[in-house]
Amino acid sequence: MARLPTPIVVVSRCLGFDHCRYDGDIVRAxxxxxxxxHVRAIPVCPELEIGLGVPRPVIRLVHEAAGSRLVQPETGRDLTDEMSAFATRFLEWIGEKGVDGFxxxxxxxxxGNGDSRVFDAGGDELAESMDGLFARAARARFPDAAMEDESSLTDPVARHEFVTALYENAARRLGRKLPREWRLPPDLS
Known part of the structure; x- marks a missing residue:
C-alpha cells in the first residue's frame, strides 16, 4: 500500500502538551x-502568545453592537486587537507550511469551535455561543481545513470524518490522492 501523507494539524497546547490553561491545568484527552x-502536531496557546500568564484571570467573549470583543473582566482589559494580530501572524506563518486541520x-x-460562551456588556451570559476569536480567524483563513474540538472527537462518527478529512487534505496539499484501499488507522476508529 502507498505511504499515507502526514497531516499537519494545529492543536491547542493545553490538550496534552502543556499546563497552560487559565487555571494552570492541562487537559488529558x-x-x-x-x-x-499519526500527524505532525503544531501546538499553540493563543492566550500565552499574546502575553497572558499561567494562571491568569478569566477572559470572555463580550457581545457588543459593533461585534464581539475578547475581554478580561477582572482587569477590564480588551484583548481583541492583540488576539486578532496574533491570529493573523500565526495563521500566515502556518499557511506557508500548509495546514490540514485544527x-x-x-x-x-x-x-472554542462554535461553543464558546458569550456575555453581554453587563456580564450576563447570553443564550448564543460562537467560535472563539482564534478559531474564527482560523476558519476564515482556512475554510477547507478540518476543525474539531476534543469533546466532539470522542464521538466515533465525528472522529472518523475528521481524520478522513485530515488525510484527504494532506494528500491534496501534496498534489496526491489517497489510495483506494486507505483505511482509518485502527487506534482511531
Whole structure:
C-alpha cells in the first residue's frame, strides 16, 4: 500500500502538551493523544502568545453592537486587537507550511469551535455561543481545513470524518490522492 501523507494539524497546547490553561491545568484527552501519534502536531496557546500568564484571570467573549470583543473582566482589559494580530501572524506563518486541520479546546473564548460562551456588556451570559476569536480567524483563513474540538472527537462518527478529512487534505496539499484501499488507522476508529 502507498505511504499515507502526514497531516499537519494545529492543536491547542493545553490538550496534552502543556499546563497552560487559565487555571494552570492541562487537559488529558486520550483521543487527541491518539490522533497526535499519526500527524505532525503544531501546538499553540493563543492566550500565552499574546502575553497572558499561567494562571491568569478569566477572559470572555463580550457581545457588543459593533461585534464581539475578547475581554478580561477582572482587569477590564480588551484583548481583541492583540488576539486578532496574533491570529493573523500565526495563521500566515502556518499557511506557508500548509495546514490540514485544527484540534481546538472546546468552550475556550480563544479556541472554542462554535461553543464558546458569550456575555453581554453587563456580564450576563447570553443564550448564543460562537467560535472563539482564534478559531474564527482560523476558519476564515482556512475554510477547507478540518476543525474539531476534543469533546466532539470522542464521538466515533465525528472522529472518523475528521481524520478522513485530515488525510484527504494532506494528500491534496501534496498534489496526491489517497489510495483506494486507505483505511482509518485502527487506534482511531
Amino acid at each position: 486520550d483521543v487527541v493523544s491518539r490522533i497526535a501519534g 484540534i481546538l479546546k472546546s468552550r475556550s473564548p480563544s479556541c
